Amino acid sequence: MPRCRRGGPPWWEPRFQEAGFRLTISRQAILEVLSNTKEHLSAEEIYLAVHKNYPNIGLTTVYRTLELLVDMGLVFKFDFGDKRARYELSPGPAGKRHHHHLVCTNCGRVIDYTDFIDEERELLRRTETGLSEKYNFKITDHLIQFYGLCDECQGQF
Amino acid sequence: MPRCRRGGPPWWEPRFQEAGFRLTISRQAILEVLSNTKEHLSAEEIYLAVHKNYPNIGLTTVYRTLELLVDMGLVFKFDFGDKRARYELSPGPAGKRHHHHLVCTNCGRVIDYTDFIDEERELLRRTETGLSEKYNFKITDHLIQFYGLCDECQGQF
DNA sequence: CTCATTATTGAAAATGGTTTTCATTAACAT
């Protein structure tokens, strides 16, 4: 079943207009899949989900579209150490909050957390200022991930 | 030319003893290469460096050894987004300081920095405590990287 | 020191996620 949208066009539509890219069926389908999941899907998982409704959309297109979406900043690409890239729709204008990830090194589970983002933002600000002065390096992005054992996996050790 | 060591056995030797692994020529050669560079070498680069002195050590062994060293905690494995893993000798007992990385998204240059590590440690401590309580997640490691434009690449945009 | 045991190794082949090629199709401006 579709998510609650008030019929209006999805927020990413103007982004295509501006950038001059065509908003094709494939691209919409892939964005739909990403917007309807809380998971961190791999390219193949996205392909399989899209394939249910659009059996003629190929894996190649999924890869190409994801690359485009990442370049456009609509989608984030992550590496959680399981040998394949995983994708996640960016928070968007009024969407999810910015978050980071906890990765269980035993079972691979990934937990999103939005707590402590404020502290991290403060760290980021100071680091950015400092490093910018020292190395003349302009920070545009950051990656913060924590690794460890999740609830269920702690018992095993 | 060899680094200044006072002839004593390298610090990683006992780690092999304890773990019950054999400290073979290959493993020593690879550790030597890693301890004599400031770069973030890829498996192939390590292979090429080792190959100069030990032409009979194969790439397979380099991969296998690196995996072992990472498991033993003697070496860190990083992904800077250039499609291959890069390796770095762990700080060791009296070695380099713990550091994080600045990655230039234009030229790929990687800068190590040890500044602000204290702030990060503080963030880590608080985050660890908080997330541990909320999700019962035991943090054992973290990955913090900043992306942006290095000194030289800023002019291009 | 010698031998047996078992970890380690090298070469070649396999793996598997991702990218490229190229002919075909479909979006969009006019």
Next chain:
DNA sequence: ATGTTAATGAAAACCATTTTCAATAATGAG
């Protein structure tokens, strides 16, 4: 509508990494 050009699908290529398997070397026992 229609032409231009971006976007697509299928198959092949790519390429870092892993696996296979027979050969070799490190270590402990005697």
